[in-house]
Amino acid sequence: MPKVHDRGGWPTGEAIDMNDHPPMDWEIRLNAIRQVLGQKGLLSSDELRRGIEAIAPGRYETLGYFERWAESIESLLIEKGVLAADEIDRKMADFEGGNV
Numbered sequence: 001m002p003k004v005h006d007r008g009g010w011p012t013g014e015a016i017d018m019n020d021h022p023p024m025d026w027e028i029r030l031n032a033i034r035q036v037l038g039q040k041g042l043l044s045s046d047e048l049r050r051g052i053e054a055i056a057p058g059r060y061e062t063l064g065y066f067e068r069w070a071e072s073i074e075s076l077l078i079e080k081g082v083l084a085a086d087e088i089d090r091k092m093a094d095f096e097g098g099n100v
Contacts, residue, residue, distance in 0.1 A: 005077075024066075026066075027066040030066055030070055031066075031069075033073065034048065034069065034073065040084060042077070043073065043076060043077075048072050048073065049072075050076075050085070051071070051072025051075050051076045054075070055071055074088060
């Protein structure tokens with residue numbers, strides 16, 4: 001069985017929305033973060049893809065395109081020791097609590 005990212009989608013009766021979608025602010029920021037990490041030598045496109053490919057199939061299905069990027073970038077930065085998981089969790093708690 002191919003990995004979830006290689007299968008091209010499960011067959012459904014739903015039509016594919018082929019319209020362009022304007023990017024959301026957080027997606028633009030995430031793309032900028034990805035570019036800066038690449039320029040600093042902290043993240044390559046191959047690594048980003050590897051991180052996306054490592055997402056469990058059930059989880060992969062629940063995430064959108066840029067959400068997969070975010071999950072991959074987070075796991076890769078933890079893997080490389082750039083950030084710690086508890087550091088990210090604290091920042092997210094601050095953010096969700098309105099303390100940022």
